[in-house]
Amino acid sequence: MVTKSQQIIEFRNVSFKFKDHVILDNISTTINAGKVTTLIGRNGAGKTTFLRLSSGLLKPSNGDVFLNARSLSDMSSKERALKIGVVQQLPFAPDEMKVKDLVMLGRYPHLGIFAQESKKDILAVEEALKKVECLPLAMRTIGSLSGGEKRKIFIARALAQGADIFLMDEPTANLDLDAQLNIFALLRKLASEGATILVVLHDVNQASIYCDKVILLHECSILAEGTPDQVLTEKHLSDVYNVKTSIFPADEKFPRLVVPVVSN
Amino acid sequence: MRYLFNNFIGSAYIKIFVALLILITISIFSLSQGYADIHFSTMVKILWEMINSNDHSQISESSKLIITEIRLPRLIASIIVGGALAYSGATYQGIFRNPLADPFLLGIASGASFGIALLVISPWEQNLYIGILTPFVAFVSSGITIVVVLLLARKAGKFDNYSIILAGVALSAIFSAFTSFILLTGGENARPIFGFLFGGFNTITWLKVFLCTPYVLLGGTVIFLLGHRLNILQLDDDQAQNLGLDVEKTRIILLAAASLIAAAAVSMAGIIGFVGLIVPHMIRLIVGSDYRLLLPLAAIFGATFVVLTDIIARTIIEPQEIPVGIVTAMVGGPFFIWLLSSQKRISM
Numbered sequence: 001m002v003t004k005s006q007q008i009i010e011f012r013n014v015s016f017k018f019k020d021h022v023i024l025d026n027i028s029t030t031i032n033a034g035k036v037t038t039l040i041g042r043n044g045a046g047k048t049t050f051l052r053l054s055s056g057l058l059k060p061s062n063g064d065v066f067l068n069a070r071s072l073s074d075m076s077s078k079e080r081a082l083k084i085g086v087v088q089q090l091p092f093a094p095d096e097m098k099v100k101d102l103v104m105l106g107r108y109p110h111l112g113i114f115a116q117e118s119k120k121d122i123l124a125v126e127e128a129l130k131k132v133e134c135l136p137l138a139m140r141t142i143g144s145l146s147g148g149e150k151r152k153i154f155i156a157r158a159l160a161q162g163a164d165i166f167l168m169d170e171p172t173a174n175l176d177l178d179a180q181l182n183i184f185a186l187l188r189k190l191a192s193e194g195a196t197i198l199v200v201l202h203d204v205n206q207a208s209i210y211c212d213k214v215i216l217l218h219e220c221s222i223l224a225e226g227t228p229d230q231v232l233t234e235k236h237l238s239d240v241y242n243v244k245t246s247i248f249p250a251d252e253k254f255p256r257l258v259v260p261v262v263s264n
Numbered sequence: 265m266r267y268l269f270n271n272f273i274g275s276a277y278i279k280i281f282v283a284l285l286i287l288i289t290i291s292i293f294s295l296s297q298g299y300a301d302i303h304f305s306t307m308v309k310i311l312w313e314m315i316n317s318n319d320h321s322q323i324s325e326s327s328k329l330i331i332t333e334i335r336l337p338r339l340i341a342s343i344i345v346g347g348a349l350a351y352s353g354a355t356y357q358g359i360f361r362n363p364l365a366d367p368f369l370l371g372i373a374s375g376a377s378f379g380i381a382l383l384v385i386s387p388w389e390q391n392l393y394i395g396i397l398t399p400f401v402a403f404v405s406s407g408i409t410i411v412v413v414l415l416l417a418r419k420a421g422k423f424d425n426y427s428i429i430l431a432g433v434a435l436s437a438i439f440s441a442f443t444s445f446i447l448l449t450g451g452e453n454a455r456p457i458f459g460f461l462f463g464g465f466n467t468i469t470w471l472k473v474f475l476c477t478p479y480v481l482l483g484g485t486v487i488f489l490l491g492h493r494l495n496i497l498q499l500d501d502d503q504a505q506n507l508g509l510d511v512e513k514t515r516i517i518l519l520a521a522a523s524l525i526a527a528a529a530v531s532m533a534g535i536i537g538f539v540g541l542i543v544p545h546m547i548r549l550i551v552g553s554d555y556r557l558l559l560p561l562a563a564i565f566g567a568t569f570v571v572l573t574d575i576i577a578r579t580i581i582e583p584q585e586i587p588v589g590i591v592t593a594m595v596g597g598p599f600f601i602w603l604l605s606s607q608k609r610i611s612m
Contacts (some may be wrong), residue, residue, distance in 0.1 A: 057505055080510030092500045095555065101554065105496055109508035113489065161507070 005066075006033040007083060007164045007196045014062035016049055021050045022204040025220040026063070031213075033164070033196045035185050038207045040200075041217035042240060047200045048089075049166050050217065054198060056080045067165075067196050081109040085158025087151070089169040089200075095143025101154055102142060105130055106160035128159035132186060148179025155186065161249050172206065184210045209255045216240060232258055268588065273388050276557045281597040283564040287343070294339050297575050299583045300330050307331055333470070339470040341532055342574045342588070343567040346478045346539060348529040350566020351579065353540020354547075354559055355487050355522035358494030359515055362425045364603065367526035368537035368596075369427065371413055371435035376530040377404025377460040378439040384457055385450045395471065399479040402527035410436055410523055416606060463534030463589035465574055476532040483524035490518055494555040536589045538596020543569055545603065 009031040016024040024046045031037045039047045052058040053065050056072035065072045067083060086107070093102050106128070107121040129135040130151040134237050137145065145153065151171055158166055171187070172180040184217065188210065191197050207214050207228060214231040216224045218240045224231045237245045243260050250256040293310070296304045306323055310331045313323075349367060357367035367373045379401045388394055413522040417423050438462065459467050493514050496504045505513045529536070532573035543566045544558060551557050573591040578584065 052502075055506055076508075077505055077510055078508035081506060086503075086506040088500075088502060092501050095497070096500050096553065098552075101495075105499070105507060108496055111492075112494070134518060214371070 006194065008032055008068055009196065009198070010066040010069070011053070011063070012066065014053060014060045014065060014121065016058065016063045017052060022218075022220050024053070027222055028063075029215060029222060029225055031198050032195055034191055034194050035212040036191045036197045036199065036210060037213040037215065038199050038201045038211040039215050039217060040202070040204060040207050041223075045217040046047045046220060048169055050215075051200055053167055055084050055086045055167050057086075078109045078256075081160055082166060084165045085155075085163030087154045087166065087168040087171060088157055089173060091154055094169065095141060096151045097142050098138075099129070099134070099142065099145070100138040100141050101126060102153060103138075103157045103160050106157035106162075109161065124160050125156075128156040129153075133160055133182075135215040146179070146257070148182065151175065151179070151183060152186070155183075156201070160198045164194070166190060166198070167201045168197070170200050170202065173202070180206075199255045200223075204232055204237065205255075206260045208258060228256065243259055279551060279557065279559050280520070280564065283561055283568075287564050287568045287571070290568055290575075291339055291343065293512070293606045294342075294571050295331060295335050297579055298330070298335060299578075300327070302327050302330060306466070307397045311336075314453070335473050337473050338465045338574070339571065340382050341465050341473050342570045344473070344477055344480055345465075345529040345533045345536065346570025347563040347567040348525040348537040348552070349536060350543035350569070351484060351487060351559060351563040352522040352526040352529070353566075354544035354555070354562040355491065355494065355518055356493075356540065357544055358497055358555055359518050360423060360425070360428060361498060362423075362428060363548075363579045364425060364429045364541065364600075365543035366538060367406075367522075367529075368436070368535065368539075369541065369600070371409045371439065371580075372432075372433035372523055372526050373410025373530050373537065374436040374439035375432070376402035376406040376527040377457075377535055378443050379522045380460055380531060381443045381446045381454070381457045392471075394477045399476050399524075399528040399531040402531045403479070403524050404525045406530070410519065424585055460530065460534035461588075462531075462587035463536035464577060464585070464587035465533055466578075466585055466587075472532055474508055476528045479528035479531075480525045483521040483528070484563075486521035487518060487525075490514060490521075491559045492556045494518070494559075498553065534587075534589060536592050538592050538600060541603070542592075542595060542596055542599050545599075 004241050005036060011027045011029050011121070014024060014027045015022065027050070039050055041047055048056065048170065053060060056065070056075065067075070072080060077159055089090065101124045104117060104121065107117060107124060111117065129138055132155060134149060134152050137149060137153070142150065142153070155166070155168075155171070167186075175183065182209050184206070187197055187199065191212070199211070201211075213223055213226060214225065214228050216231050216236055223240065224236050233249070234245050234247060237243060246261055247261050248254070248257040248259065284339065296302065297306045306327060310323060310328050336479050353366045355549060357363055358365065359365075379397055383394060383398060383401050384390070411433045413428060413435055414423065416538045417427035420425060443457060443461060447461065450457070456467070493509055496507055496509045497511070497514065501511050526540070544562045547558055547565060551561060573595070574588050577588045577591050578585045579595055
């Protein structure tokens with residue numbers, strides 16, 4: 001479960017190349033605890049690569065990624081799994097697998113040699129499912145869940161993992177509006193409990209409304225980072241997306257909104 | 265405190281216990297079956313005397329010999345071979361996330377028997393040392409086979425379910441052809457190879473059992489210790505790594521262990537196909553796909569299945585005997601066709 005320990009991810013001069021093709025170039029930034037940080041940028045801007053570097057799944061070609069000042073590449077995959085929970089965009093799980101069994105796989109880094117789950121593990125799974133409000137789904141199969149439910153179950157697995165850091169690739173993609181709101185409410189709740197949250201988003205308004213920090217990736221580097229107000233400006237959005245936008249400042253009725261200007 | 269979920273271990277022990285009871289019952293029945301008419305009570309007495317090292321009874325020497333030197337080693341071998349084939353089949357299925365994987369269909373059994381055929385016609389004298397070496401040679405040749413299958417089936421760094429099986433079946437055909445060639449041209453020396461092509465237990469001796477079993481135990485222990493990781497391998501590799509699993513290392517170790525026990529099974533009884541396909545699939549239908557339960561149950565029911573098919577093989581056209589491999593192929597072939605046609609409904 002989320003603890004009070006503050007987990008900070010730091011990128012120091014990180015570059016990543018794939019077959020001589022530069023995907024990220026000299027990135028330096030920090031992802032702080034207790035906040036929801038989002039990565040936005042065009043398709044192919046390197047958002048998913050950034051996420052995979054943050055999880056330790058990829059190693060930087062240059063520079064290094066640190067978790068609380070310790071290089072991720074110095075940590076074993078099990079050590080990383082105890083800290084970092086990842087929810088991919090379209091994670092695969094066998095349709096006939098039961099929800100409780102999938103969430104229990106999150107306990108793998110905690111299990112002993114015979115993988116016998118203790119009452120502590122069962123409780124962790126129950127608690128994780130409760131937190132995402134999916135305990136009644138425990139005995140259902142993955143194949144019988146809706147897209148939103150599935151997404152929540154994978155988040156529950158990251159919770160059961162005992163992670164303090166949650167890395168999520170488009171957690172609300174293809175979800176109904178209510179399911180999207182549920183996921184963001186959950187992310188805000190986790191952040192308020194001290195978790196470090198990094199999400200890839202496409203929707204600039206979701207970034208504006210739900211995130212504390214925005215990292216705008218463009219042409220392999222960070223074009224801007226800071227609060228949504230600082231980053232999601234007409235100029236930046238025009239530079240990245242070649243689209244003219246109007247920004248409506250927040251008032252007591254509506255949050256700050258970014259609206260593209262459609263020219264006829 | 266009330267827990268929503270049953271503890272996995274408690275209910276698993278009961279299922280494993282019931283499966284063992286079934287295996288023991290069928291095994292005892294198997295000892296009383298055969299051409300020589302030995303009454304059940306006589307058979308029990310012989311076993312009792314054997315355990316107590318006491319031979320003062322009136323039971324004929326020939327009955328004793330039939331039970332202790334023919335039927336008992338045969339039973340033990342069929343238990344070990346059946347268990348090994350289903351255990352390795354379930355492991356391969358987990359490693360490749362492929363419900364069609366089986367030591368026979370992956371070409372591993374044919375690869376192993378080809379290696380054994382080369383050893384049989386080698387200029388070295390066929391003695392105990394060669395006997396000890398046989399499972400090892402089978403392991404090496406099955407290892408080479410699986411590497412070639414994977415190289416052939418690899419497309420853009422990924423393995424397609426059907427490509428693996430196609431490559432396996434193709435290699436299997438090639439190795440079987442070479443093995444048959446050696447059999448037909450190798451003269452009298454090559455005769456034992458016949459037994460490997462059509463697997464069975466009619467040439468089983470205690471010596472063979474003792475020579476091959478350590479390999480099965482070694483590979484089986486590795487799978488016993490690491491098999492639960494197959495549950496995580498059912499997810500995609502990124503997820504498995506994010507959950508703390510060293511995916512490549514786990515795959516290679518389990519692949520080697522599964523190939524070792526499959527090779528040892530082939531060394532003992534030749535090619536007995538489809539056991540590794542049918543048994544894990546049936547178990548999956550009954551208890552689901554948790555490998556912590558699937559693996560031990562596959563081993564126990566694999567053993568039960570082969571003991572049963574061996575009873576059929578030696579009693580159906582008494583006094584003649586047909587190789588067990590033929591019986592399993594008769595059952596397994598149609599099952600494989602059904603599985604192929606229903607692939608859309610099957611996921612791991």
